[in-house]
Amino acid sequence: MNTPPPPLSWEAAVAAPDTARARKISRIGILTSGGDSQGMNAALRAVVRAGIHAGLQVYAIYEGYQGMVQGGDKIRRLTWQDVSGILQQGGTVIGSARSSEFYTRPGRRQAALNLIQHDIEGLVVIGGDGSLTGANLFRQEWSALLRELVAEGRLTQELADAHPQLALVGMVGSIDNDMFGTDMTIGADTALHRIVEAVDNITSSAASHQRTFIVEVMGRHCGYLALMAGLATGANWLLIPEFPPEEGWEDVMCETIRAGRRAGRRHHIIMVAEGALDRGGKLLTCDYVKKTLSERLREEARVTILGHVQRGGAPSAFDRTMPTQLGYAAVEQIAHTAPDDEPQLIGIRDNRVHRSPLMENVRKTHRVAELIKAEQYAEAMNMRGRAFVEAYQILQTVMLAQPRPPKPGQHQLRIALMHADGPAPGMNTAVRAAVRLGLDKGHTMLAVQDGIEGLARGKFKEMQWTSVHGWVARGGAELGANRREIQESDYARIAEHLRAQRVDGLFIIGGWMGYQFAYQLHQRREHTPEFRLPIMCLPATINNDLPGTEVTIGADTALNTIIQVVDKLKEAALAARRCFVVEVMGYECGYLALTAGMATGAERMYIPEEGITLDDLRADVERLATSFRRGKRVGLIVRSERADMYYTTDFIATLFEREGGGCSTCGARFWAIPSKADAPRRLTGSKRRASRERRCNF
Numbered sequence: 001m002n003t004p005p006p007p008l009s010w011e012a013a014v015a016a017p018d019t020a021r022a023r024k025i026s027r028i029g030i031l032t033s034g035g036d037s038q039g040m041n042a043a044l045r046a047v048v049r050a051g052i053h054a055g056l057q058v059y060a061i062y063e064g065y066q067g068m069v070q071g072g073d074k075i076r077r078l079t080w081q082d083v084s085g086i087l088q089q090g091g092t093v094i095g096s097a098r099s100s101e102f103y104t105r106p107g108r109r110q111a112a113l114n115l116i117q118h119d120i121e122g123l124v125v126i127g128g129d130g131s132l133t134g135a136n137l138f139r140q141e142w143s144a145l146l147r148e149l150v151a152e153g154r155l156t157q158e159l160a161d162a163h164p165q166l167a168l169v170g171m172v173g174s175i176d177n178d179m180f181g182t183d184m185t186i187g188a189d190t191a192l193h194r195i196v197e198a199v200d201n202i203t204s205s206a207a208s209h210q211r212t213f214i215v216e217v218m219g220r221h222c223g224y225l226a227l228m229a230g231l232a233t234g235a236n237w238l239l240i241p242e243f244p245p246e247e248g249w250e251d252v253m254c255e256t257i258r259a260g261r262r263a264g265r266r267h268h269i270i271m272v273a274e275g276a277l278d279r280g281g282k283l284l285t286c287d288y289v290k291k292t293l294s295e296r297l298r299e300e301a302r303v304t305i306l307g308h309v310q311r312g313g314a315p316s317a318f319d320r321t322m323p324t325q326l327g328y329a330a331v332e333q334i335a336h337t338a339p340d341d342e343p344q345l346i347g348i349r350d351n352r353v354h355r356s357p358l359m360e361n362v363r364k365t366h367r368v369a370e371l372i373k374a375e376q377y378a379e380a381m382n383m384r385g386r387a388f389v390e391a392y393q394i395l396q397t398v399m400l401a402q403p404r405p406p407k408p409g410q411h412q413l414r415i416a417l418m419h420a421d422g423p424a425p426g427m428n429t430a431v432r433a434a435v436r437l438g439l440d441k442g443h444t445m446l447a448v449q450d451g452i453e454g455l456a457r458g459k460f461k462e463m464q465w466t467s468v469h470g471w472v473a474r475g476g477a478e479l480g481a482n483r484r485e486i487q488e489s490d491y492a493r494i495a496e497h498l499r500a501q502r503v504d505g506l507f508i509i510g511g512w513m514g515y516q517f518a519y520q521l522h523q524r525r526e527h528t529p530e531f532r533l534p535i536m537c538l539p540a541t542i543n544n545d546l547p548g549t550e551v552t553i554g555a556d557t558a559l560n561t562i563i564q565v566v567d568k569l570k571e572a573a574l575a576a577r578r579c580f581v582v583e584v585m586g587y588e589c590g591y592l593a594l595t596a597g598m599a600t601g602a603e604r605m606y607i608p609e610e611g612i613t614l615d616d617l618r619a620d621v622e623r624l625a626t627s628f629r630r631g632k633r634v635g636l637i638v639r640s641e642r643a644d645m646y647y648t649t650d651f652i653a654t655l656f657e658r659e660g661g662g663c664s665t666c667g668a669r670f671w672a673i674p675s676k677a678d679a680p681r682r683l684t685g686s687k688r689r690a691s692r693e694r695r696c697n698f
């Protein structure tokens with residue numbers, strides 16, 4: 001029998017440093033450079049802690065390259081505790097600055113001397129392409145800089161010989177998501193959250209006045225934020241640098257808005273990337289768009305430039321977990337490479353950590369800018385990657401979609417949409433897209449209300465363009481979603497209703513029940529002709545427990561809801577030494593608990609995949625009590641609702657209360673937070689229930 005690996009924890013990691021890995025390099029420096037971005041702190045925390053785990057000494061270089069040139073107290077060793085409580089903080093706690101001195105040779109010489117004085121042999125740089133290029137140049141010049149320092153008498157030959165090379169690893173910290181070598185840059189996801197929140201707020205005002213809003217978002221020369229925010233908010237027009245609009249675009253834009261008004265749309269959003277260009281390479285400004293609308297539509301549009309709000313605030317769940325994984329991998333990389341190895345960029349590709357040559361990525365990134373300048377837009381788009389191109393095509397289709405009659409001779413399909421299983425955030429967005437794209441293709445779109453049960457009762461409703469108005473931002477499931485079981489006899493009624501409604505295809509947006517239901521219909525198709533129709537499942541559940549996809553619709557929102565709640569709990573706990581046992585949903589899947597634990601810096605996660613043993617509990621209570629005795633102020637345990645049948649959340653809190661009784665010096669209190677409090681967009685009314693207190697008189 002395989003024994004499961006012991007639970008991993010940072011404390012355990014510190015206790016057992018992997019000295020074998022640390023043989024090549026023993027001291028590294030880390031700096032954040034360029035524009036700050038949310039998630040830089042998560043990367044820093046991971047580098048420091050994984051570095052300590054690997055037996056390295058990690059030095060923070062405060063204020064980026066400026067601090068490297070200045071030296072002194074700008075270069076300081078960080079301990080485990082120094083990076084405590086920073087996971088949820090936006091910006092970068094070690095600062096970032098633009099340094100004119102580092103651009104000069106004497107500046108870089110001084111920076112090299114400062115690093116050698118701290119015996120730093122490797123650098124982890126978190127920044128954009130400019131910062132990473134600077135780091136590589138510095139690394140290439142390293143030997144020459146040292147020779148110059150020796151010649152100037154500022155460095156001994158012996159010390160220079162002891163530091164022949166500087167190892168380098170890069171991570172991309174930038175909200176722009178403009179860099180090769182990673183699917184997502186650190187901060188881009190949070191910036192999207194900020195934009196989506198802002199546009200959601202704008203939308204209600206815009207709808208009240210039937211207005212058009214022109215929203216400018218950041219991104220420098222990259223249209224990623226505008227494109228994805230356009231998709232996420234249901235924008236009606238998009239301007240990005242990679243694909244300037246064709247001549248005469250102003251007419252098409254105005255016609256799209258007119259068509260929207262005719263279809264009953266009350267507001268319009270025009271998303272403009274700050275670097276958007278026209279075909280002549282001229283900057284397309286919000287003011288120009290506003291003037292165009294006012295001249296051609298006689299409409300007073302409003303402009304909102306979101307600015308640095310996009311770079312502010314707490315990082316999203318993704319911008320905590322992803323940089324944590326990257327930071328860990330960056331340490332593995334730097335500890336394993338010989339200093340003269342080619343520097344690597346640590347990024348993410350298809351949800352996995354991905355290493356690739358740093359400078360090749362920088363070169364490719366610059367190539368996109370060159371292609372845009374040379375007006376080779378198709379190539380520029382392609383270089384941004386498949387996901388970018390696909391998102392652009394989808395947005396174009398959705399933006400230009402409008403209710404249309406079927407084309408002459410076209411067979412008009414009747415497509416039924418339904419949910420199965422519990423509600424998940426994002427279900428409404430999916431229904432909206434399906435309804436509008438279906439109507440645009442001239443089909444009839446039918447909604448089944450109340451899931452499988454509704455289907456058995458024939459609860460169909462024909463959807464119009466305006467039926468899904470505003471659904472892009474609405475949580476829950478407007479069509480109704482439930483887990484009510486159906487009987488064998490219901491299948492005959494379902495067949496009858498599918499026949500009566502002449503349904504040509506069934507689109508199920510939901511969880512495991514949806515998968516099972518689709519399978520049941522498919523199994524019966526031989527004897528029931530009504531079930532011989534195309535059936536499609538779209539995985540939607542907060543649990544993220546479905547086969548065929550890495551992330552289900554709803555899981556990301558659930559995670560973000562959990563971390564927002566836990567951030568607040570931790571703030572409250574800081575004031576009075578507390579430990580929370582937070583229960584999260586997930587059924588038999590520990591994804592939410594595990595990922596939320598990583599995103600909130602939990603001490604321990606209990607998940608069904610691992611189960612809970614009495615030995616675990618004993619070890620955990622002792623470990624926590626010790627940490628509190630050593631001055632820890634906040635404790636957090638995340639328990640998946642089905643981690644164990646017997647060791648419930650209440651039980652754990654009670655057990656900790658009882659068993660921790662001997663450690664009276666600690667004075668921490670345990671609070672059990674049941675999972676209903678963490679259900680996304682289902683928070684109403686449950687907060688009171690969530691505050692059952694469990695005292696733990698250590």
Ligand code: F6P
Nearest residue numbers: 035128174175176218219220311
């Ligand atoms: O690169 C990140 C970024 O936020 C860009 O999107 C934006 O163009 C630029 O930085 C703004 O720079 P600054 O913070 O120096 O004004």
